[in-house]
Amino acid sequence: MNSKVYETAGTGGMAFYLCGPTASGKSALALEMADKLDGEIVNADAFQLYRGLEILSAAPSSAELASWPHHLYGVLKPTVAADAQLYVNLAKPVIAEIQSRGKTPVITGGSGLYLKFLTHGAAPLPTADAVLRAEMDARPLDDLVAQLRQLDPVEASRTALQNRRFVSRALEICLLSGEKASDLRDGWEAKTAEISSQLRGVVIQRSRPVLHARIAQRTRAMLDGGALEEVAALADVSTNCEKAIGFREIRALAAGEIDRATCEDLINAATRQYAKRQETWFRREKWLTEVQL
């Protein structure tokens, strides 16, 4: 059934990437692949990194974690605001250490940006600055766009100017570095193709009806399996964790603003939309071998 996956994986040694949309069955396949490749599983999911979000993030169960070496699951406190570079800083040494023992890292997850940073490296850009971001968040978008146009017309011309996040980040780079974001980014982009040719991995695909059914099943299991208690226990969380799908919905349920069925529907819809975005992302990663399950 997974002969194409095995073929892509080869005989082990190199890191193997196992990607796919949420609820596609990555975790189960990871266990299988780790066994096959004499490997160890490394998390590449932005939310499974956190402790206390196990149910919402559909992290592997404690039984699964105990059954085989897993790395980078539940390693961050919910108050920490992670980002792609922080993830790479955590993952690189873990992967190297696994390889030094002659094992194969099976890097498993669906966070496209985190995976991209890990596989292709980071552009030489300044790190996010919380204070500057807060300042920019308080300004009108038009104002940010005008300043970006002035500081870096090239970047402004190729940025989606309706997207506040993208405009802010481009501007942030210019302001923190004193250089043009476009110049800093160009150097990095030129090198990505060569890197891709040396990577090895698969992206799991499932038909939409199947994926949607799996999502619905999982949402129900989450809500029945302690997600409400988990959210209730998360008193102090970073703004990262607040964005976990299900967090707001379950808060609303607990507050009596919506009923259980509505909560379930909302979580399902948000999860389906997320899965679609993941598919769009991975479709562009041509180095991944598509595997239909």
Next chain:
RNA sequence: GGCCCGAUAGCUCAGUCGGUAGAGCAGUGGAUUGAAAAUUCACGUGUCGGCGGUUCAAAUCCGUCUCGGGCCA
């Protein structure tokens, strides 16, 4: 049985004075190198419940039937 209200996109609904219909949500496709489970862009033909009638022209007016919901018996 009588009366009233409703029936329009997958869902919830809008539709002015008659000129063959459009919002939100859902869905689909895209963008996306330090917030990414984030953020953002694009995409709207559907027996206007059925049948008849009036009219140059009906989602819209009239009749009737069907199915909901309600009130009175």
